[in-house]
Amino acid sequence: MATLRMRFALPLVVFVLLVALLGVGLTLDPREVPSPLIGKPAPAFSLPQVAAADRTLSLDQLKGQVFLLNVWASWCVSCRQEHPVLVEFSKRNIIPIYGLNYKDGRDEALAWLKHFGDPYRASAFDEDGKMGIEWGVYGVPETFLVDKHGVIRYKQTGPVTPQDLENKILPLIRELQGAA
Amino acid sequence: MNRLILYFCGLLACLPADAMEVRQFDDPAKQGRYEDLIKDLRCLVCQNQSLADSDAELAQDLRTEVYNIIQSGKSSEEAVQFLTDRYGDFVLYRPPFKSITLLLWFGPFLLLAGGTFFLWRQARRRAEPAPQDLELSAEERQRLQQLKDRFQG
Structure with missing residues (x-):
């Protein structure tokens, strides 16, 4: 009697396990590739700024503070969705936001900032995308959180939503700003 | 008709739409290494393409x-x-052998072993003679009688 019941239960158990496995698979985002740079020193860079070609933005200038680096481009559609969130966030003056303008044209980038607002202290102009490769950028927009020691602590690929900011990024910013 | 044939010839000419640009190498061995490498590395944007x-x-x-690294005389491993320093193991079509990839490497063999064991057990059970004690117990006989009475009576 018991073995007979087992024989019926076994396929059910296998089925439930399979459904659970596939269910977990469905909720994972295959576009999200964990960055090997998290916990590592941010790759050095020194590039002209978007606003003025004769001024540079380099990692050394940014060290000593917790900052966000947002990768953006005027051709990037999701950036448009993300941008108002960053503009609003920059008004709260919690953390400096810097931009990495990825494979863009200077005129297009400037027009874009003029039209949608400029949340960045400054944006590095990465015309050939070399800095993007150094930072492991593969899907604009991307956002990096760098701590006072210049170590990358968090990376988000894809647009930052207000929920991401409140629930994930902001608590981490406060923790890093509080740390020595 | 001739026009149609010409049209299809034109289509054929369009077919080898290669994603690749022409690269000049100073050494054919480098070219071979470059071509092997880019076939084994995954694109992060179109994730199922190399x-x-x-x-x-x-x-x-x-x-x-990759071209610059190979052309400069560095090894394929360096490329x-x-x-992987920038994009992680994800770029590799051949995952490295690590503690977190153990299941990936051994999973299929585990499944195979599990399946073999299951089949072996089934086969052995089938080979066994059918159980002899098919006699009903007193309790079962009583229940059978009750059922018979209910449906026949």
Whole structure:
């Protein structure tokens, strides 16, 4: 009697396990590739700024503070969705936001900032995308959180939503700003 | 008719739409290594395409990086290291053998072993003679009688 019941239960158990496995698979985002740079020193860079070609933005200038680096481009559609969130966030003056303008044209980038607002202290102009490769950028927009020691602590690929900011990024910013 | 044939010939000419640009190497061995490498590296934008297949801009840029590394005389391992340092093991179509990839490497063998064991057990059970004690117990006989009474009576 018991073995007979087992024989019926076994396929059910296998089925439930399979459904659970596939269910977990469905909720994972295959576009999200964990960055090997998290916990590592941010790759050095020194590039002209978007606003003025004769001024540079380099990692050394940014060290000593917790900052966000947002990768953006005027051709990037999701950036448009993300941008108002960053503009609003920059008004709260919690953390400096810097931009990495990825494979863009200077005129297009400037027009874009003029039209949608400029949340960045400054944006590095990465015309050939070399800095993007150094930072492991593969899907604009991307956002990096760098701590006072210049170590990358968090990376988000894809647009930052207000929920991401409140629930994930902001608590981490406060923790890093509080740390020595 | 001739026009139609010409049209189809034209279509054929369009077919080998290669994603790749022409690269000049100073050594054919380097070219071979480069071509092997980009077939084994995954594009992060079109995730199911290799760097060789992908037409994405990032894939072009990464091909250029790989080309520069190989052309400068560095090893294929250095080119792979360059990409995994920035993009992680994800870029590798051949996952490395690590503690977190153990299940990936051994999972199929575990499943095979499990399946073999299951089949072996089934086969042995089938080979066994059928159980002899098919006699009903007193309790079962009583229940059978009750059922018979209910449906026949």
